[in-house]
Amino acid sequence: MRRYSAFAIAREAFRQHKGWSEAWPNPEPRSQYDVIIVGAGGHGLATAYYLGKRFGITNVAVIEKGWLGGGNTGRNTTIIRSNYLQDPSAALYEKSRALFETLSQELNYNIMFSPRGVMMLAQTEHEKRGYLRTERANALQGVQTRFISPSEVRRLVPIINIDGPRYPVLGALWQERAGTARHDAVAWGFARACAAMGMHVIEQCAVTGVESADGVVTAVNTTKGRIGCKKLGIVVAGHSGALADMAGFRLPVESVALQALVSEPIKPCMDVVVMANTVHGYMSQSDKGEMVIGGGADQFNNYTQRGSWHHIEETVRALVETFPMISRLKMLRQWGGIVDMTGDRSPIISKTPLGNCFINCGWGTGGFKATPGSGWAMAELVARGEPGPLAEAFSMTRFREGRFIDESVAAGVAH
Numbered sequence: 001m002r003r004y005s006a007f008a009i010a011r012e013a014f015r016q017h018k019g020w021s022e023a024w025p026n027p028e029p030r031s032q033y034d035v036i037i038v039g040a041g042g043h044g045l046a047t048a049y050y051l052g053k054r055f056g057i058t059n060v061a062v063i064e065k066g067w068l069g070g071g072n073t074g075r076n077t078t079i080i081r082s083n084y085l086q087d088p089s090a091a092l093y094e095k096s097r098a099l100f101e102t103l104s105q106e107l108n109y110n111i112m113f114s115p116r117g118v119m120m121l122a123q124t125e126h127e128k129r130g131y132l133r134t135e136r137a138n139a140l141q142g143v144q145t146r147f148i149s150p151s152e153v154r155r156l157v158p159i160i161n162i163d164g165p166r167y168p169v170l171g172a173l174w175q176e177r178a179g180t181a182r183h184d185a186v187a188w189g190f191a192r193a194c195a196a197m198g199m200h201v202i203e204q205c206a207v208t209g210v211e212s213a214d215g216v217v218t219a220v221n222t223t224k225g226r227i228g229c230k231k232l233g234i235v236v237a238g239h240s241g242a243l244a245d246m247a248g249f250r251l252p253v254e255s256v257a258l259q260a261l262v263s264e265p266i267k268p269c270m271d272v273v274v275m276a277n278t279v280h281g282y283m284s285q286s287d288k289g290e291m292v293i294g295g296g297a298d299q300f301n302n303y304t305q306r307g308s309w310h311h312i313e314e315t316v317r318a319l320v321e322t323f324p325m326i327s328r329l330k331m332l333r334q335w336g337g338i339v340d341m342t343g344d345r346s347p348i349i350s351k352t353p354l355g356n357c358f359i360n361c362g363w364g365t366g367g368f369k370a371t372p373g374s375g376w377a378m379a380e381l382v383a384r385g386e387p388g389p390l391a392e393a394f395s396m397t398r399f400r401e402g403r404f405i406d407e408s409v410a411a412g413v414a415h
């Protein structure tokens with residue numbers, strides 16, 4: 001596959017751009033692969049990519065029931081940060097944030113990583129104490145964050161109403177090298193790199209069943225027929241429960257809709273990401289000028305990937321307290337994705353009761369930021385059959401054993 005470069009753009013400009021090859025083909029499946037990954041979201045594609053890059057395993061198919069990146073990967077609000085409280089989470093999310101720093105160069109694909117800084121506002125004394133604790137934990141974990149004063153918040157975000165009618169801003173947990181990236185470009189970049197290694201990314205092909213013999217996975221049934229495999233990775237976010245059911249085990253996750261919306265585009269007014277977890281909302285400004293807005297997850301289980309009126313009303317009402325200027329904005333678009341929530345708000349990267357079948361799920365409202373790190377850790381698990389240091393705390397058995405990784409403050413509302 002030809003590399004993208006300034007030279008290639010110049011060359012193509014002189015021949016009506018007829019020399020570009022497709023970024024990834026959509027091949028017919030073979031009858032057998034060494035590894036099948038179900039789900040061509042960012043995490044599934046990153047898993048395949050690192051299987052090839054780190055372990056030389058390239059006889060791999062990534063099978064996707066819809067279009068590539070059409071799940072939560074293409075629906076999220078793209079916040080990337082690593083200011084979590086517990087050591088295993090900080091290690092995993094910081095690894096991922098660090099991988100994002102050079103991912104465009106590594107994939108030869110511009111994922112538009114923008115380390116513009118993320119702040120989590122403290123709007124109650126309780127929240128302030130929580131973030132001061134996180135700041136100190138982060139210092140021990142090697143994650144660079146600091147608690148900043150209200151005046152520094154105002155300097156960084158002039159449109160904020162520091163005095164808030166109900167909740168004044170008492171400061172914020174600030175991570176300067178956190179930020180955003182172009183979500184679908186992350187999926188496209190990984191897909192192109194996988195195709196370049198000879199892997200198959202097969203779209204419009206739903207997995208409908210999992211076959212096994214003597215307790216070990218042997219094949220998946222799909223809408224394009226039976227496909228054999230020696231190892232299987234299930235990386236399907238909100239549909240993890242359904243896939244686990246096909247593979248014959250139960251998961252401690254529940255699926256709920258998470259919604260977001262964007263306003264009409266306006267002139268640049270905010271160049272950092274702000275999360276206001278007490279009032280339940282967060283906001284950033286996209287490169288196009290739209291204010292990207294999100295809030296909490298729906299309070300009931302469902303598989304409906306669409307928005308609803310109550311969400312617009314609740315989230316915008318909450319944010320107007322802190323950003324009065326958005327009361328004059330028209331909202332342009334709204335959507336939803338199905339996220340898979342665990343009880344401790346931490347993910348699962350784990351072996352399963354079925355031999356050679358591995359699962360990566362439970363990222364809930366905050367897995368986009370983990371995409372490269374999750375793929376890195378999952379590839380190690382699939383290749384070696386045992387979790388590496390980044391994944392070992394995230395086994396699905398931790399719920400039976402009482403070894404929770406409680407991230408309800410870092411990930412309960414915040415994404």
Ligand SMILES: Cc1cc2nc3c(=O)[nH]c(=O)nc-3n(C[C@H](O)[C@H](O)[C@H](O)COP(=O)(O)OP(=O)(O)OC[C@H]3O[C@@H](n4cnc5c(N)ncnc54)[C@H](O)[C@@H]3O)c2cc1C
Nearest residue numbers: 039041042043065071072073076077079207337367368369
């Ligand atoms: C509105 C919203 C806002 C969010 N904001 C943020 C944020 O700001 N920051 C952040 O870090 N995270 C955020 N998230 C969470 C983040 O989007 C997800 O955690 C992450 O994208 C999950 O990636 P994934 O690759 O595991 O899943 P997905 O991208 O959902 O990929 C799973 C794929 O599996 C496919 N699939 C399902 N069933 C089958 C089957 N039977 N056969 C074949 N394929 C199948 C699906 O079609 C899908 O493409 C947000 C999520 C939403 C919905």
